Amino acid sequence: MEYSGVKRWIVAVVVVLSLLHGGVLAEPQVPCLFIFGDSLVDNGNNNNIQSLAKANYFPYGIDFPNGPTGRFSNGKTTVDVVAELLGFDDYIPPYAAARGQQILRGVNYASAAAGIRSETGRQLGGRIDFTGQVNNYRNTVQQVVNILGNESSAADYLSKCIYSVGIGSNDYLNNYFMPLYYSSSRQYTPEQYANLLIQQYTQQLKNLYNYGARKFSLIGIGQIGCSPNALAQNSPDGRTCVKRINDANQIFNTKLRGLVDSLNRNTPNAKLIYINAYGIFQDLIQSPSSFGFSVTNAGCCGVGRNNGQITCLPGQRPCRNRAQYLFWDAFHPTEAANTIVGRRSYSAQKASDAYPYDIRRLAQL
Incomplete structure (x- = not known):
């Protein structure tokens, strides 16, 4: 030519x-996206620590372009979807692998089995709890200061970023509703326990704020009582969601939504929103066919009743019709479900999806 x-x-x-x-x-609509959470959004931070909570093997990532990166899904997570919708041309790197200028786009600090409380998930081995994730973010801030040249430039830059926080599921799944390992359910009523979690959660949000965070997307807990694991262990028919677990989750979510109001009123220049993951999942469970799902009570890959007693084993053959399954394994949604939750988090389809507005609006402010 x-x-x-x-x-x-x-x-x-x-x-x-x-x-x-x-x-x-x-x-991108914002300069960077920082992610805090657990296995729902972990993309590799647990790969090299001593932990049973890992997903860096096939068939995890079977539908993801880069294969089994450590994501607990067959494909994209909700924050992968949100990052795409925000205009990022690549996925946000895990803290364990983020280097140099790359951190200016954001970092994913999430860790499988992690909770708000430090002891949560300890039976699974190593994990980075919410406090540890915030401490890792502080290290990143110092690197941002070094790259941009001074604290003022770094503060201005970080104030435009979005901070996605989705944590608390394991404080129920791998703590409160695991009485053989933890005493929390004997020490606290669900109301008291939620208050305790929100108190600790609030302190970490304030720590993030003190290190430059201004735009927060707080993701509520989903319907843990409807997961294949909960159905396998506690549902008589393997289909009916476990009410006592979901009721406790809703108590936490109500308080988290209230925290958004409180901090928006009392924290200068902070903008917080609440993402109603519980409500979005309720739609998917109640009207699955409307969203293309035919199986909502069993994992596409797993072991035992509902494919929910053990997560997907290395080399195990998953179901072929993955897009028709709500859950990929005992605990985690499929890419198909994550895509819907991510899209509705970014751009609310119902007034109840996000409060007081969605991620798209948060990015514009």
Whole structure:
């Protein structure tokens, strides 16, 4: 191909890319996305620590372009979907692997089995609890200061980023409702326990705020009582969700939504939203066919009743019709479910999906 032909080809490619991005080469809607949480969004932080809570083997990641990265799904997680919708052209790296200028796009600190309380998940081995994740973020902030040259520039930059926090599931799953390992359910009523969790959660949010965070997306706990694991262990018919677990989850969620109001009123320049993951999942469970699901009570991959007594084993063959399953394994949603939750978190389809507004609006503020 002669030079003029190459030149025309390059121009054509640039034009096509520009059209795909709405007329201009798109920049992300926010400069960076920082992610805190547990196995629902962990993308590799547990890979190299002594823990049973790992997913860096097939068939995990069977539908993900990079294979088994450590994500507890067959494909993308909810924050992967949100990152795409925010305009990021690549996935946010895990803290364990994030290096150099890469951290300016954001970092994922999430750790499988982690909770708000430090003891949560200890029976599974190593994990990085919420406090540890916030401490790791502090280390990142110092690196951002070094890259940008001074604290003022770093503070201005970080104030525009979104901080996604989705933690608390394990404080029920791998703590409160595991009485053989933990005494919390004997020490506290569900109301008292939720108060305790919110108190600790609040302190960590304030620590993030003190290190530059201003835009927070707080993700509520989903319906743990409807997971294949809960159904396998506690449901008489293997289909009816476990009410006492879901009731406790809703107590926590109500208090978390209240925390959003409180901090929005009392924290200068902070903007917090609440994502109603519980309500979104309720829609998927109550009207599965409307969303393309045919199986809501069993994992696509797993062992035992409901494929929910043990998570997916290395090399195990999963179901073929993965897009029709709500759950990938005993605890975690499929990419199909994560995609719906991520999209409705970013752009609310119902007024109850996000409060007081959705992630798209948060990015604009």
